[in-house]
Amino acid sequence: MATITVPTVVPSPAEDADQLHKAFAGWGTNEDLIISILAHRNAVQRRSIRQAYANGFGEDLLKDLDKELTSDFERCVLLWTLDPSERDAYLAYEATKMFTSSNWILMEIVCTRSSLELFAIRQAYHARYKKSLEEDVAAHIVGDFRKLLVPLVSSFRYEGPEVNTTLARSEAKILHEKILEKAYNHEEFIRIITTRSKAQLSATLNHYNDEFGQPINKDLKADPNDEYLKLVRATIKCLTAPEKHFEKVLRHAIVKLGTDEWALTRVVVTRSEVDMVRIKEQFHKRNSKPLDRAIASDTSGDYRKMLLALLGDEDA
């Protein structure tokens, strides 16, 4: 359930490219025009506009946007204009680099995309960075984080609805044993989380809850500040209830003193064509106010306009 809105009659990609070219012309840039076009086109349409722009003006639309825009608005428009798999490959690449490294973002990207989407990201990563995603993750991350993240980024989970109840029972027991032993980095613990289908894993965690009295994430809070355990809990959330994960990321991005624009941009850009309706519901429920309003009061200018357009609400 996407939040972006696309007009019933969409101009041709050549017309859109032409309008964008005009928005860059002369003194100053027409940001409103850019938003009115790009924020209201889906991924396939944006790809066609980039193609038409290259054909018509011999330039890369992304490079021209980069020249004309600045700051958070720039990052938001650029990320949005990228093809989803290219965008995710780029975010993953940033997340493996020294100064922007983030186990959290890596995990989020690979756990909340479909298996085929993840594969498209790995292909885009080859094409752009001339190496593989798992190669970079394995080379730049160490210890328990590596043990968890390498199989996560390499996975191609089965996506059918089939559930094996006997297996769910036995693997719930394994998870519980490992938690009792505080062996959170144990091979078997990691195997279950990184290879089972989302349907099977959910069944296992339901059995866990039934059998051992509380959700597994409660039991994984032994040391609430342990960074590895935090990542394990977030992984489980991303795999079984992604809207709760994204709600939390948004909440922290907005509610903290100062705004975490990178996180805010990342979530809005990557989810508004996917499941933003559900994330908005979750946010409203958890924070007793609509997401649009929260974002509107925490941001300003073209950046705010762009975010709200992606959220399907331009007059908030």
Place this chain on the structure above:
Amino acid sequence: MATITVPTVVPSPAEDADQLHKAFAGWGTNEDLIISILAHRNAVQRRSIRQAYANGFGEDLLKDLDKELTSDFERCVLLWTLDPSERDAYLAYEATKMFTSSNWILMEIVCTRSSLELFAIRQAYHARYKKSLEEDVAAHIVGDFRKLLVPLVSSFRYEGPEVNTTLARSEAKILHEKILEKAYNHEEFIRIITTRSKAQLSATLNHYNDEFGQPINKDLKADPNDEYLKLVRATIKCLTAPEKHFEKVLRHAIVKLGTDEWALTRVVVTRSEVDMVRIKEQFHKRNSKPLDRAIASDTSGDYRKMLLALLGDEDA
């Protein structure tokens, strides 16, 4: 360099399907006719024949072949008729099952196919077995073998020719250190072998040879009977010189007392559309006799005819 021969003028898939149907009709089966058709069609043509057979007779060609043929000839024709990715998925599945389990075959399949071929195998595995390949490998294999095989089956290696020489030097050093420490299952050792591109890994192993005086596989023979070390050596061979691996498998399959028909069939069927010309050269060089002749003197009947047809030599 394939060894199979396809006629210049190929009958339509419907005609081929019709001929095959005739080969099954009445008393007995016309094995020669089956070989003359199927052994001389490439993967795309065989897929079209299966489709035409299903359309024309409402039956699965594979099921009818299964009813009509027996023993090694049957297995050879069935495996050959399958789509390469379906066939590899099937071989991998057999290799994870209790009574036919084989770390060796799993490794061979995932290390000697291209990255996109391996991905197609993982898709075929989902479709057929309703779970993922890495899920089965991780669940059925334990210890050091699992540490090596799970990343191998999950890999999507970069396939470009780029080589980073600095990296090759530093990783050759890491491999050497781990070997000195006899830490053959060390995370870093496994990371290098399982994630680097084949071009990069070859450069690293060349540096190893230059710097430390002998090929890495010599240093990995500390205990020649250690099964894990054997698998590591074979992995390195499959990744850097697959024709040598396949030559050895064929040599052992033929030369031993009795013939290992499963291994013989597997190599001939999976390689005769890929690199069998090179494997034949390697075999001749290493054994001072042509592969066709060696196979002809070790097999008989329709099975022999089929194998020789796939090797491009029907009168050996």
